[in-house]
Amino acid sequence: MEALLLILGLIAVIVGALGSFLPVVPGPPLSYLGLWLMHFSASENRMSVWAIIIFTILVLAVTVLDYLIPAWGTKRFGGTKWGMWGSTIGLIVGLFFGPIGIIIGPFLGAFVGELLNNGTSQQALRSAIGSFVGFILGSGIKLLVCLVMLVYYFVHSWGAFGRLIHSI
Numbered sequence: 001m002e003a004l005l006l007i008l009g010l011i012a013v014i015v016g017a018l019g020s021f022l023p024v025v026p027g028p029p030l031s032y033l034g035l036w037l038m039h040f041s042a043s044e045n046r047m048s049v050w051a052i053i054i055f056t057i058l059v060l061a062v063t064v065l066d067y068l069i070p071a072w073g074t075k076r077f078g079g080t081k082w083g084m085w086g087s088t089i090g091l092i093v094g095l096f097f098g099p100i101g102i103i104i105g106p107f108l109g110a111f112v113g114e115l116l117n118n119g120t121s122q123q124a125l126r127s128a129i130g131s132f133v134g135f136i137l138g139s140g141i142k143l144l145v146c147l148v149m150l151v152y153y154f155v156h157s158w159g160a161f162g163r164l165i166h167s168i
Helices: 002-018 027-039 049-076 081-116 121-167
Strands: none
Touching: 002 027, 002 121, 027 049, 027 121, 049 081, 049 121, 081 121
16 A cells, blocks of 8 residues: 555656646646655655645645736736736636647737727737736746655655565
8 A cells, every 4th residue: 555655646746747837737736645645655754744734835825826927927017907807817718728728818818808908909918928927937836836845755755665666
């Protein structure tokens, strides 16, 4: 059972890290699940209470920020509330079109939102670029958190993997 939990945990942490920039996969929550699988695999792999608290806060924060940062990017690049709403609606609609939709949706949503607000096409494009920059920034933050969890996983399960390989 220890081997199964360790292997499933490793898969979850790696797929979670990949999910940081593959929008369909919930990266940080999946990496977090991998840490919990490691935690229950053997007593020496247990996470400390502080690690549990810190990773819980990080995963919750980065998950919420992932939805807010594209709208923030739109605003930062001079977009109006129309562009921010368009970016958010574009993200939601983009979910139905897979990874490309999730990347392009906020961009197009911000663009259309600004045009509907009687903005110029130049202003709309600037707002849409801000939305895209926000998406890239959010992905980078998710990747950083997932890489921290990946390193934590390897540091805390290294001995158990050594025993597992040695027993084969």
